[in-house]
Amino acid sequence: MRVVVLGGTGVLGRYVVQEARSRGFDVVALSRRSGVDLVTGDGLAPALRGADAAIDVTNVQTVRGGPAARFFESTARNLQAAATREGVAHLVVVSIVGVDRLGGFGYYGAKVAQERLHLDGPVDATILRATQFHEFPGQVLSRSTFGPVAVVPALRVQTVAARSVAEALIDAAASGPLRGRLPDVAGPAPARDLPALARAVLERTGRRSSVLRVPVPGAPGRAVRAGALLPAADGALVGPTFEEWLAGTDGPTSA
Numbered sequence: 205m206r207v208v209v210l211g212g213t214g215v216l217g218r219y220v221v222q223e224a225r226s227r228g229f230d231v232v233a234l235s236r237r238s239g240v241d242l243v244t245g246d247g248l249a250p251a252l253r254g255a256d257a258a259i260d261v262t263n264v265q266t267v268r269g270g271p272a273a274r275f276f277e278s279t280a281r282n283l284q285a286a287a288t289r290e291g292v293a294h295l296v297v298v299s300i301v302g303v304d305r306l307g308g309f310g311y312y313g314a315k316v317a318q319e320r321l322h323l324d325g326p327v328d329a330t331i332l333r334a335t336q337f338h339e340f341p342g343q344v345l346s347r348s349t350f351g352p353v354a355v356v357p358a359l360r361v362q363t364v365a366a367r368s369v370a371e372a373l374i375d376a377a378a379s380g381p382l383r384g385r386l387p388d389v390a391g392p393a394p395a396r397d398l399p400a401l402a403r404a405v406l407e408r409t410g411r412r413s414s415v416l417r418v419p420v421p422g423a424p425g426r427a428v429r430a431g432a433l434l435p436a437a438d439g440a441l442v443g444p445t446f447e448e449w450l451a452g453t454d455g456p457t458s459a
């Protein structure tokens with residue numbers, strides 16, 4: 205089975221590529237670094253040629269709605285169009301648990317648009333929604349540490365290992381075309397406060413920044429406090445726990 209991984213160099217994408225190779229798939233890992241730009245479509249069609257499935261785990265580093273919408277809407281349109289032209293029968297797309305419970309807020313609204321374009325597109329798309337990754341507190345720290353202070357939003361999250369999400373994405377690709385959304389995938393432990401997880405990462409890596417916990421204002425904040433980002437009752441809960449991940453080989457190492 206030939207699988208193209210778009211965003212194969214990212215936090216999630218690296219595990220997707222590893223997992224697909226370990227199952228003996230013929231894997232092509234792509235991103236802008238290898239000359240394929242999913243926003244402009246440059247290099248995309250030839251890269252998809254001969255693939256049985258393409259897995260989209262690309263991302264844009266913004267929380268703002270406008271830039272996120274431009275990214276996820278153009279990548280979804282370009283991927284659907286190129287897959288149609290090249291006869292790729294199945295697209296697998298990662299999304300985020302609860303994106304549709306935040307009233308179109310910022311980045312989350314853009315992920316809703318991405319899902320919709322794929323579900324309405326000509327090529328069968330399987331959407332897998334995951335909760336925030338165990339790696340997410342570290343990603344937030346690297347984007348929002350200013351001098352000695354890290355600004356971390358007060359999100360209630362039930363984090364999951366990116367490696368476990370990658371396994372679920374490869375299961376989806378191996379199962380063949382399905383148009384629709386799979387059950388949510390989330391970590392096995394009850395919801396936690398994102399700033400507390402960020403503090404644990406700082407402690408584990410021996411960094412001294414202090415974490416400023418910032419409440420999310422307005423309706424999105426109320427939704428998040430009420431559990432908007434937590435998995436539905438039929439969600440698949442998969443290990444390891446955050447603490448097991450933190451102590452293990454996939455966890456962060458000292459700076």
Ligand SMILES: NC(=O)c1ccc[n+]([C@@H]2O[C@H](COP(=O)([O-])OP(=O)(O)OC[C@H]3O[C@@H](n4cnc5c(N)ncnc54)[C@H](OP(=O)(O)O)[C@@H]3O)[C@@H](O)[C@H]2O)c1
Nearest residue numbers: 211213214215216235236237241242243262263336337340
């Ligand atoms: N992080 C989380 O906690 C989390 C939770 C649930 C779902 N998700 C979803 O998982 C996906 C991946 O997130 P991540 O945190 O793994 O992202 P990431 O580490 O930022 O990786 C993003 C990947 O996308 C590639 N990329 C960016 N712009 C591109 C473009 N124009 N064309 C082609 N490739 C491009 C990057 O490589 P180049 O820079 O080389 O192009 C990189 O390989 C996202 O869709 C996100 O919404 C994330």
